[in-house]
Amino acid sequence: MLTSIKTNEFAGDKSRKLAMMYFRVAIILFGAQLLMGLIAAIQFLVPGFLFELFDFSVARMVHLNALIVWMLYAMIGSVYYMLPDETERETSFIGLGILGFWVLTAAVTVVVLVYIFVQVGAGTEASIWLIHEGREYIEAPRWADIGIVVVVLVFYANVFFTYLKGRQTGIMTVMVANLLALAGLYLTGMFFTDNISMDQFWWWWVIHLWVEATWEVFVGTLAAYALIKIIGAKREIVEMWLWIEVLMLFGSGVLGMGHHYFWIGTPEYWWEIGALFSALEPVPLVAMFVHVLYDWGKEQGIAKAEGKDATVINNGSAMAWIVMNAFGNFLGAGIWGFFHTLPQVNIYTHGTQFTAAHGHLAFFGAYATILIGMMYMGIQGAYGIKRMKATFNGKMAMFLIAFGVMGMGIALTIAGYEQVLVERAELGAGWNAFFAAQELPWFIQGMMWRAIMGVVTFVGFIYLVWDLITIGGKAQKAQAAEA
Numbered sequence: 001m002l003t004s005i006k007t008n009e010f011a012g013d014k015s016r017k018l019a020m021m022y023f024r025v026a027i028i029l030f031g032a033q034l035l036m037g038l039i040a041a042i043q044f045l046v047p048g049f050l051f052e053l054f055d056f057s058v059a060r061m062v063h064l065n066a067l068i069v070w071m072l073y074a075m076i077g078s079v080y081y082m083l084p085d086e087t088e089r090e091t092s093f094i095g096l097g098i099l100g101f102w103v104l105t106a107a108v109t110v111v112v113l114v115y116i117f118v119q120v121g122a123g124t125e126a127s128i129w130l131i132h133e134g135r136e137y138i139e140a141p142r143w144a145d146i147g148i149v150v151v152v153l154v155f156y157a158n159v160f161f162t163y164l165k166g167r168q169t170g171i172m173t174v175m176v177a178n179l180l181a182l183a184g185l186y187l188t189g190m191f192f193t194d195n196i197s198m199d200q201f202w203w204w205w206v207i208h209l210w211v212e213a214t215w216e217v218f219v220g221t222l223a224a225y226a227l228i229k230i231i232g233a234k235r236e237i238v239e240m241w242l243w244i245e246v247l248m249l250f251g252s253g254v255l256g257m258g259h260h261y262f263w264i265g266t267p268e269y270w271w272e273i274g275a276l277f278s279a280l281e282p283v284p285l286v287a288m289f290v291h292v293l294y295d296w297g298k299e300q301g302i303a304k305a306e307g308k309d310a311t312v313i314n315n316g317s318a319m320a321w322i323v324m325n326a327f328g329n330f331l332g333a334g335i336w337g338f339f340h341t342l343p344q345v346n347i348y349t350h351g352t353q354f355t356a357a358h359g360h361l362a363f364f365g366a367y368a369t370i371l372i373g374m375m376y377m378g379i380q381g382a383y384g385i386k387r388m389k390a391t392f393n394g395k396m397a398m399f400l401i402a403f404g405v406m407g408m409g410i411a412l413t414i415a416g417y418e419q420v421l422v423e424r425a426e427l428g429a430g431w432n433a434f435f436a437a438q439e440l441p442w443f444i445q446g447m448m449w450r451a452i453m454g455v456v457t458f459v460g461f462i463y464l465v466w467d468l469i470t471i472g473g474k475a476q477k478a479q480a481a482e483a
């Protein structure tokens with residue numbers, strides 16, 4: 001991965017070089033995210049850990065913002081990677097795109113340094129402009145917000161004009177339309193009101209309509225592109241699936257937002273709307289899972305019928321991460337989401353560790369997986385490798401990361417279950433109930449296992465970085481030796 005930018009394969013292809021630059025920053029921020037998570041997890045066990053130096057609120061904030069930003073980086077990288085391929089032309093205004101990358105990365109660096117060293121400020125306008133906005137997941141201070149909008153406009157211009165002038169595939173049509181919605185939604189999280197209900201009302205437009213609508217559609221387009229490239233799936237079939245998925249995702253995900261409006265002072269009709277539409281959300285996720293397995297089975301079957309025994313997969317690691325995505329999306333978002341999405345259930349589970357279990361499994365299953373898969377595709381392209389097999393380190397990374405995150409999810413689910421029973425059902429959800437529930441063994445052990453599984457995840461991450469750095473060079477040598 002490190003040398004991938006310099007390799008000859010991408011010599012004339014600035015768009016793909018830029019993609020690799022985005023991927024690298026993404027992986028660094030992913031590491032930062034995990035470290036912050038570990039600090040926060042330790043603080044659950046030893047509350048005095050780093051007290052007043054690096055408080056839980058700050059560790060948690062950086063954990064969440066690094067999560068969002070690394071994913072956005074990897075998403076932008078993926079787009080720059082597939083753009084010249086799909087449109088069959090060079091990316092328009094790529095020079096501006098590269099400038100945008102440096103501006104964004106410089107801004108992200110400054111923002112993170114402020115989060116870490118300044119941390120908090122007075123409750124004034126100045127803090128919102130210079131430190132952070134205090135809005136979970138998207139805390140960038142106002143100046144950076146505006147900078148992000150400018151850089152994203154340049155990025156969008158790159159994509160839009162390349163699309164207009166180039167080949168217009170179904171995948172790219174969905175991508176271009178969806179990106180407009182995705183970027184536009186960011187604006188709804190930028191203005192500030194003194195009324196916390198109103199503030200939350202709009203904030204969910206970004207968070208929910210990102211992860212349960214536009215980001216899911218984005219993943220649909222990535223999976224479609226990846227299946228064509230990795231197993232040679234037929235474009236007509238993949239695109240037909242994609243259109244159906246888009247319809248179902250938007251059909252359920254947009255009004256599904258009502259499941260966040262149970263508690264914030266919005267009118268009561270949101271209970272029914274939220275319950276109904278969010279309960280439908282797992283349906284497209286099942287469809288996406290079936291789709292990946294169906295195409296894979298079909299292509300392998302055709303190869304077999306033609307007397308070829310070899311696998312149709314030309315990038316083992318990427319394919320494994322994408323299959324993990326298809327399943328993890330359904331499990332973390334679909335199943336764990338469905339658990340608490342009806343108001344009758346949510347009245348007990350709201351804001352317990354159960355929510356955190358779902359948050360981890362969903363973000364990991366639906367997004368981390370496929371974005372890592374795209375990094376492997378990037379490396380395959382950068383080193384010009386025809387068939388890239390998964391290595392030992394790569395398999396260790398997959399196993400440890402998946403096992404670690406699943407373990408964290410289970411530990412948090414058990415802790416959440418205990419909170420539901422004791423804090424909510426038995427003690428009536430008051431202030432004392434909250435603390436009483438946190439002192440019981442099921443909760444404490446849940447927090448311990450979360451920390452242990454967090455370490456397992458982190459070890460897996462080290463394997464992942466090691467593999468991303470080395471796999472390209474190794475595969476290139478092997479390919480040269482064969483030839």
Ligand code: HEM
Nearest residue numbers: 211259278281333337338340341350351355359362363366
């Ligand atoms: C990939 C898609 C998804 C991601 C990344 C995701 C992530 C999250 C996260 C991080 C939260 C916590 C938000 C907070 O800070 O308060 C949350 C809350 C929630 N999610 Fe999801 N989610 C996804 C899909 C779904 C689906 C499909 C459903 C329902 C079928 C669902 C149901 C819920 C509910 C009901 C809550 C509120 C929990 C509470 O009341 O505390 N989610 N989600």
Ligand code: HEM
Nearest residue numbers: 034037038040041060355356359360363364368454457458
């Ligand atoms: C080293 C591994 C990790 C550790 C130790 C860890 C730890 C934590 C901790 C302590 C919190 C705060 C929970 C709270 O406020 O009660 C948190 C929140 C969160 N983490 Fe992680 N985390 C890790 C990895 C990840 C990964 C891989 C993802 C997703 C890809 C992720 C996504 C989230 C999300 C979405 C939340 C907010 C959940 C909510 O508010 O409901 N974390 N994490």
Ligand SMILES: [Fe+2]
Nearest residue numbers: 208212257260
């Ligand atoms: Fe939601």
